[in-house]
Amino acid sequence: MGEQLRGIGASGGSVTGPAYRLADPPRLPPPGPVTDAAAERARVADAVAAVRADIESRAVRAGDPTTAEILRVQAALVADRTLLDEIAVAIGEGHQAPHAISAVLASHRSALIDAGGLLAARAADLDDVRDRLIAHCLGVPMPTLPQPGHPFVLVAVDVSPADAALLDPTRVLAVVTSAGSFVSHTAILARARGLPTVVACGGAVLEVADGTTVTVDGTTGRVTVGEAAAEPPSAVPPVVAAKGAPGCDPGRTRDGQPIALLANIGSADELTGVAAEGVGLFRTEMLFQHHTVAPSPEEQIAAYSAVFREMSGRPVIVRTFDAGSDKPLPFLRDNQEPNPALGIRGLRVARRRSDILSTQLAAIAVAARESEAKVSVMAPMVTTVAEAASFAALCRDAGLATVGAMVEVPAAAVRAAELLQVVDFLSVGTNDLSQYAFAADRRSGELADLLDPWQPALLSLVALCAAAGAAVGRPVGVCGEAAADPAFAVVLAGLGVTSLSMAPRAIADIRAALAERSMDECRRAAQAALAAGDPAAARAAVG
Template sequence: MPELNGLGVSPGRAAGPVLHLASPPSLPSPAAVLSAAEERDAVRRAVAIVAAELTRRADAAADPTAAEVLRAQVLMATDEMLADAAFAAIDAGAPAPHALAAVLAEHRAAFEAAGGYLAERVTDLDDLRDRLVAACLGLPMPGVPSPGHPFILAARDLAPADTAGLDPAVVLGLVTAEGGPTSHTAILARTLGIPAVVRCGGIADIPDMSVLSIDGAAGVVVVGVGEDEAAAVNEAEALVRTARASSTGPGRTADGHPVALLANIGSARDLTGDVEGVGLFRTELLYLDHADPPSEQEQVAAYTAVFSALPGRKVVVRTLDAGADKPLPFLRQAPEPNPALGVRGLRVARRDPGVLATQLAAIATAAAACEAEVWVMAPMVATAAEAAEFTAACRAHGLPAAGVMIEVPAAALRAGAILRDADFLSLGTNDLSQYTFAADRMCGDLAELLDPWQPALISLIAACAAAGLEAGKPVGVCGESAADPGFALVLAGLGISSLSMAPRSIPAVREALAAHTLEECRRIAKAALAADTPEAARRALQKTI
């Protein structure tokens, strides 16, 4: 049977008939503009229709992350700059649908040129363009098929409006030709627990209703499986999910060694009941929808909502992770030639120290009013001096637990020096991979370099873990690698003390740890460190267990 390979971004297996996302509307040949006023009204009507539809989907979305992304799309659609640019194109002779398509094409090019976070948002712009054009032309909105039976959804890529209403009981799996491990498709698939493979180039050529099986961990798509085999895959996956649903309790190895299993969240709405705490609270979601910086009072309310829900449990707050690749209007940053290597994360405080000071004050106020164990960490720290300056600022605001994210190889190599001042380290393996291998996280051609099983990455993780053990301070991992049950054994064996991931990923990791002793995990880690390739590291895992 033919086998396609992509990048596995949401673990699990599924099998069933494939259906492709409906094609976007085609622009007709432009007609002469007879009334600029009528074309402007058409733009206004289209914006109103699309904004209302996206708002409806956001309100109905069961997943809070999906709702947030959709509301961000509404802000894009209703931005006065978009309408003004479309009006200018109309005045130059373009009909309404062509004017909107041209303006959004310019925005798309700018997002792609910026790279990083913005490059990951081009699919959102494409979806917005298709919806606005369809509304202008009086056509149905593009969307997900509804065949009346379970299926695997295939597409070039998926927009937030497509994924927001997905029912995991109907959409068994996702396969896209584009996307990456940090795209919203990947994030939402993991949040919903739907197996997903992205960067699978051959999927566009597979006819509708072909029966596929997909492995969202290995990134493998098999075409043409039989009905009996498909049923067996789904039955086995259902048994696994049922077993994991009853899994509870703290993370521990078979001999009782604790490895805390924490959640990655963007707001209080992402919390689930069965978590030991939060290992990554992404505070930038509070900022992304603001034309002006959120007030200290707004921030206190958002942080309090999370802290009050977790009395007695740890919450690790990441300070604002924004900058050139996640531009915020109020930062007023000039364009940079390479945003991934520019002023982002903690570096923003060099230009605008008030943003960090206000955030630390708000975190401290919220922490003082709640019983959660609040830790604070800074992103994009490169040197021990930066770590010392940040931890001093935290302590000046009365925050006793201050640490840093290790995303830059320079910081990993000097982890011991950083821990002289920092109270803990948290490794963001997504960015650490990107910077270690000089491989953009969104470049599918370099996906193999972003594999967490790469020996060089494992070596950097090991160096950080060793520095933590020597200093007697905790070192955690909050990158997507933490959600891989097999790799979690490697991390535990290296001495990592906590793993933070999407809440739905926790049961599988909990079970993997519970099935192995700490000494077994150490043997697995030693074998992975000795391997020369990711494939050899995985084989070493299989041989060791």
């Protein structure tokens, strides 16, 4: 086995291919005296106009609204008046244009890092703005994506939104970065394209020579470095089947036990060509994330309707907006919490802004009434039975009959039976459930071993939920990215999970893995994993 590198799994799936590194941006030249301040300010103005136009043009060409919105926000940042005024002041103090840009953006970058959470993740966007402005001032091009002439694994310090928008799944097999986080724009855009992605992988990954074979596991966060590729792949294997193709067969074990295979999405654009039985997790916060004010009811209805039309006749589980902690919303900056992950996030936001939740539920209900999709709604970060009951009442008052709760907190898992007395289904979010069960920040690469989904303690919590569902005949699904691991999916089926929801590109592999095992074999695999002493032993026991 080759060298093992570890980071944070940011987009599920596993792939092997030759690695090629994105070149570093241009370096600043040594500083020199300012002989004409007006000319230096003109250099900045020209750079701002050119960079903004380039990013806006990429937004227009973007294939999905999430990418387009991220790029529009970045384009606006390029021309931010506060930044431009501060750069002009720096020029007046004797800094040439490139150095003024670098100094001012470094100050703002530090402020974002100090703020933590999602704002810290946006520091990389500021770095890209800096690099593009400096490159234009120097009259040199920004590095472009590698062009080896065959599909490859992209390795970089980070990937800017402008470059991530150009990632072509027919050429890029996977993405590995030494920086970034689960909520960085690299991760968001890679997930939207179904690319296995590992972020925060550390500096060692940047030492991998071009052409070296690597295996990227975007579920576990592992990168295995092997020998140089003897013969590069000529094409990327197909990852999803078109609607109506044979690959659309329902998920089931070899002996016919159904296990619904559903898709995790953030918008209707991610459903193109997807062979899923439905949507198990519609992340509606993607609609909210880049707004400075809450999206209007009309805007929400349009977004929900687009998904429901694509899934006509099939189930769609809509998660109400999951805000807070590492996913703050710009229009909810009304407090500074000492520990956001344990604070006002998910369903708890409604304690302060119940209007946002009630507006969202009303919009979902309108869109559902106008479609043929089988729409359900679930809340994130449910902790108590009282919270679940209150949410269920709000949904049913809005006209939404089928209501569920996400299990992301150990308290919810151990009270799963009681939760199922007030809601119709449960959906286990393995990413957050791991984070809270092991007291390990999911953004920390150093703690990735604790967040391994094969941890037997995590499996025990999933088993509690599945057993509670079986006792009353109600479904319990798993919508964490761990469901995209074929061997792990077999274990989940054996624990009694009734549906698996994952990145669309993983569905075909999971369907094949389940079809190879009988239900009794799945149960034996689950018991072996539960009895193991650690994740490695659990994997080995399943084989």
